[in-house]
Amino acid sequence: MCNRCRAAQGARAARSGAPNHHVRKNRIAAAHRVCHTAPVQQEDFTLEENARHYATVARAIAYLRAHAARQPGLEELAAAVHLSPQHLQRVFSRWAGISPKRFLQVLTKDSALQRLRASASVLQTACEVGLGSTSRLHELIVSSEAVTPGELKAGGRGLAIGWGYGPTPFGTAFAAWTPRGVCQLDFVDDAVGRAEAAAALAARWPQAVLARDDAQANEWLARVFPATPTRGTVHLVLRGTNFQIQVWQAMLRTRPGELLSYAEVAGAVGAPRAARAVGSALGANTIAWLIPCHRVIRDSGEISNYRWGPDRKAAMLGWEAARGTAAGAEAAPAA
Secondary structure, X not given: OOHHHHHHHHHXXXXXXXXXXHHHHHHHHHHHHHHHHHHHHOOOOXXXXXXXXXXXXXXXXXXXXXXXXXXXXXXXXHHHXXXXXXXXXXXXXXXXXXXXXXXXXXXXXXXXXXXXXXXXXXXXXXXXXXXXXXXXXXXXXXXXXXXXHHHHHHOOOOOEEEEEEEEEOOEEEEEEEEOOEEEEEEEOOOHHHHHHHHHHHHHHOOOOEEEEOHHHHHHHHHHHOOOOOOOEEEEEEEOOOHHHHHHHHHHOOOXXXXXXXXXXXXXXXXXXXXXXXXXXXXXXXXXXXXXXXXXXXXXXXXXOOOOOOHHHHHHXXXXXXXXXXXXXXXXXXXX
């Protein structure tokens, strides 16, 4: 119990006289609940705070995944990331929406396999009924178009492309956009990653006019990662082979919380024997999160093979699953 709660309890006891044993016990329990639930009732972290805390969360997730077989407890996990158990619980729960223990549960292979089975026919059905290359990312509608052959040949001549860095729940991101929409979104963990992302943009659009604008980048990222679900749209400009774009647009038909295998994606794009080629296409994607390649895992339920790191992929999957769990809890009727 914190000092403020203890003082409040003492003041109430002094005003009302010494309470009997059961009343005193209930008051102590109520005060204890207030101390430990108050942080959860605070507002969500801002994007800047989420980005800053992601480094801690990522270390925790890496430790959880490395020792998943023996289910490490909060004390052990906190020691591994050099925080007190209370501080880690607070930071992790507010970042993910669920506790570290629950987060580990949604990332187990058994859980992943269950979600794979549940999502198995969803993408195929979406493709068969022609839902189009759009995605509802919570309240955000994501649409896309491919760069034309003429634009590819011109290398972006006469095109103005803005770019910049900004915070996200999964660390710092590099964003680039044309007047038509987002053309690149990378996660960058250090100066080397930042330089590589900027160099990749310049290599893809050698004739374009590139202009850094971190303020505009922050505005784009705030639309992609709003603090609360907000209706909006984001358009993507895709540059790749016909097969790559077909795979990326198929991924836009998936929903948060769904998991698919490489073979399922291959079947959905009409190339059931091209699971390996699907993996290559996903690896070539340069628009993280919005083209949700992180939702594809191995048939075994193992989370691996992600351009921006398997631990970040696990963080994304757990983050989406946690929000799906929270939304289901809010929609469920009271018992």
